[in-house]
Amino acid sequence: MSDKPLAGRAAIVTGASSGLGRRFAHVLSDAGASVALMARRVDRLADEVAAIEAKGGRAIAIPLDVSDVSAIGPAFDKVEAALGPISILVNNAGVGGEGMALEMTEETFDQTxxxxxxxxxxxxxxxxxxxxxxxxxxRGEARIINIASIAAFEQLGGLTVYCLSKAACVSLTKGLAREWARPRIAVNAICPGYIETEINSDWFGTEGGQKQIKGFPRRRLMDEDVLDEALLMLAGRRAHFITGTTITIDDGQSL
Known part of the structure; x- marks a missing residue:
């Protein structure tokens, strides 16, 4: 098999300015895809595009706030104009939605x-x-990969709205997979456990965060690279026969 299995394919990664989105963009590029990095923080996107191009990859940066639905179509139009037909979408953009129910504001609920x-x-x-x-x-090359969470299946303290949003993400993954089965669009979801990223590093450095880690069966966080193989499988030719599936990768944290 070629070491560039996604050569000739155009991919979009939302929430690509940091964390998992940044990682996904590099993994897809290393596999040969041309990648459109989308996020609100445009300055960070430019740095990642430069890093990908320095490795010989092809990438573009497009500002996008996915909560502005009217902006999604025009952003995707720009991708097609620059990179050609879209064949891979990684719906990675996400927010935390933290807050106890009695203190949850309507604004935070709606944004989540x-x-x-x-x-x-x-x-x-x-x-x-x-x-x-x-x-x-x-041609059987259409891939949509939604990044959900083990929160779709677990009730996490102080994260009721976040859990709701991720459970809905899993449900819509299955629903769209069914709707688009005959057009041959593969729609799947990855449900990660806790991975140490820029977003949560401060929390896990606290006493409370360390206590949470000790409560995991293996008493550790996962590394950012643990999702690489699942991403490439769902983006590549093997997903021709995979749709409506959720892949949980959590190091046993939800056991």
Whole structure:
């Protein structure tokens, strides 16, 4: 098999300015895909594009707040104009939605659902329209990968709204996979456990964070690279027969 299995494919990664999104963009590029990095923090995107290009990859940066549904279509149009037909979408953008129910504000609730659920849904819809129109779907190369969480299946303290948003993400993954089975668009989700990233490093450095880690069966956090193989499988040719699936990778944290 070629060491560039995604050569000739155009991919989008949302929330690509840091953390897992940044990692996904590099992994897809290393596998040969041309990658559009999308996020609100445009300055960070430019740095990542430069890093990918320094390795010989092809990448572009496009600002996008996925909670603004009206902006998703025009952003995807820019990708097609620059990189060609979209064949891979990684719906990675997400927010935490922290807060106890009695203190939860309507603003935080709405923002969590807008990014973690609504943005995922309409991002998938916009990608699917283009995948069908361009013939990518007919060739069996259409891949939509939603990044959910073990929070879709677990009730995490102080994260009721976040859990709600990720459970909805898993549900819409299965629903869209069913709708788009005959057009041959593979829609799947990855459900990670706790991974040490920029977003949570401060918390896990505290006494409370360390106590949480000690409560995990293996008493550790996962590394950012643990999702690489699942991402490449769901983005590549093997996913021709995988759709409506959720892959949980959590080091046993949910046991």
């Amino acid at each position: 659902i807008a990014v973690n659920t609504k943005g995922v849904y309409f991002g998938a819809v916009e990608a699917a329209k283009r995948m069908i129109a361009s013939g990518v779907a007919e």
